[in-house]
Amino acid sequence: MLHNVLITGGSGYLGGTLLARMGAANLPPYGKLYASARTTAQADSLRQYGAQPLSFNLKDEAEIWASVVENKITVVYYLVDAISYGPPLFFIKALAEVKKRTGQTVHFLHTTGAKLFSSHAGAPTDRPLLDTDPRLYDIQKSQRSKLSLLQEAVNSSCAVTEQAEQHDVRSYIFVPCIVYGKSEGFGEPIATLRQIYKIVQAAKALKRVYRVDPDHPTWPVCHVVDNASLYIELLRKILIDGNPSHGKNGYYLASSGSIAWDDLYSAAGSALAKRGVVSSGEVEMADDQIMEEMGAALGAPKEFVPLQLGGRCTFTARRAGEELGWKPIYQPQHILETVDAEVGWILRHLEG
Ligand SMILES: NC(=O)c1ccc[n+]([C@@H]2O[C@H](COP(=O)([O-])OP(=O)(O)OC[C@H]3O[C@@H](n4cnc5c(N)ncnc54)[C@H](OP(=O)(O)O)[C@@H]3O)[C@@H](O)[C@H]2O)c1
Structure with a gap:
């Protein structure tokens, strides 16, 4: 029996590019493609990709159950929220029921983020942390973050792996990092919640680019098109043999490598100075007062500014290249x- 696939978050930055690229990906045959929609306009846009729109409230287990079980969905890509644990668990339980009824293997992909594997979340950063490290799940389990939201996200990610294993659902922890480039989807083309956007937002308010770490940390990066191609390669493997590495070995970082935050700030500083948004492209270290002002500009408490604009992440992508033949462009x-x-795009967006 062919797999029926559900993509959630298709109106978003990552999900939009994934859907836009799926058609030309020459994927092995699959049954129906479903995509979640919250509005009728989204539903109409999703149909252009050959996707049948589905509407459900993520907080309502019965609605998720009905959508997944009635449509015999066997692959769920979750690209909505890296923090809450409820909806992923609802999907896992519904997928387990489909497996019980059809005997097919069932698959749940949970999108998290590189922050969960960084200094902010208490991950080791004194060495490269490979996504193929067989102890990764145990490392995640032992991590402690001062930020309760991040701890919740780490706990949720571990719980997805545990619950999926318990329900005989194959799970994948998909990890985007600093993603850049215009989305190819039908929604907002620029990722307004992401790091470069926030650098620009803060610099525009403070008339200068500030760095937030006293040392010179690095962070993994990925173009949005490469991020989408990893989602696709994983789906290809699921459709071919249903057996990509999964569960406690199912971590997939989408990244071609890392850059230094300082280089990103400098490049943004030059681009902003050229456009007269900051008087100088030079980057200064933020002190406590500046951190407060950056928080005000970003609409976040001061403690969240380093989380949004810095930190050390030595998470390193190996699995997708080695096991799926994924090659970022x-x-x-x-x-x-x-x-x-x-x-330039972000300033135009901010100026509306
Ligand atoms: N982009 C990155 O650089 C990056 C990096 C690391 C991790 N991530 C994680 O990857 C996931 C996707 O990121 P993204 O950049 O594509 O986010 P995004 O552009 O904000 O898109 C989020 C998607 O989720 C949908 N959604 C949000 N709340 C929902 C709800 N309650 N019910 C149903 N759908 C809901 C949105 O639908 P509407 O259009 O209707 O709002 C949209 O389709 C997120 O969990 C994010 O934290 C992203």
Whole structure:
């Protein structure tokens, strides 16, 4: 029997590009493609990808159950929320029921984020942390974050792995990092919640670019198209043999490599100075008062500013290349080459 696939978050930055790229991906045959929609306009847009829109309230287990079980969905890609545990568990339970009724393997992909594998979340950062490390699940279990929201996200990610294993559902922890580039989807083309956007937002308010870490940390990066191609390669493997590495070995970081935050700030500083948004492209270290003002500009408490604009993450992608043959098109330095254009789009967006 062919797999029926559900993509959630298709109106978003990552999900939009995934859906836009699926048609030309020459995927093995699958049954029906479903995509979640919250409005009729979204439902209409989703149909252009051959996807049948489904509407459900993520907080309502019965609605998720009905959508998944009645449509015999066997693959769920969850691209909505990296923090809450409720909806992923509802999907896992519904998938288990489909397996019981059809005998097919069932698959749940949970999208988290590189922050869960960073200094902010108490992950080890004194060495490369490989996504193929067989102890990764145990490392995640032992992590402690000072930020309760991040601890909740780490706990949820571990719980997805545990619950899926318990329900005989194959689970994948998909990890986007600093993602850049314009979305190819029908929704907002720029990721307004993401790091470059926030650098620009803060700099516009403070008339200067500030760094938030006293040392010079690095962070993994990925073009949005490469991020989408990893979602697709994983789906290809699921459709071919249903057996990509999963569960406690199912971590997939989508990244071509890392860059230094300082280089990103400098590139953004130059792009902003060129446009007269900051008087100088030089980057200064933020003190406590500046951190407060950056928080006000970003609409976040001061403690959340380093989480949004810095930190150390040594998480390193191995699995997708080794096991799926995933080859990103863009090297990490590419982000620095595109910051200028990216800053231009963001300023136009901010100026509305
Ligand atoms: N982009 C990145 O750089 C990045 C990096 C790391 C991790 N992530 C994680 O990856 C996931 C997707 O990111 P993204 O950048 O694509 O986010 P996004 O652009 O904000 O899109 C989020 C998607 O989820 C949908 N959604 C949100 N709340 C929902 C709800 N209650 N019920 C149903 N649908 C809901 C949105 O639908 P509407 O359009 O109707 O609002 C949209 O389709 C998120 O969990 C994010 O934290 C992203």
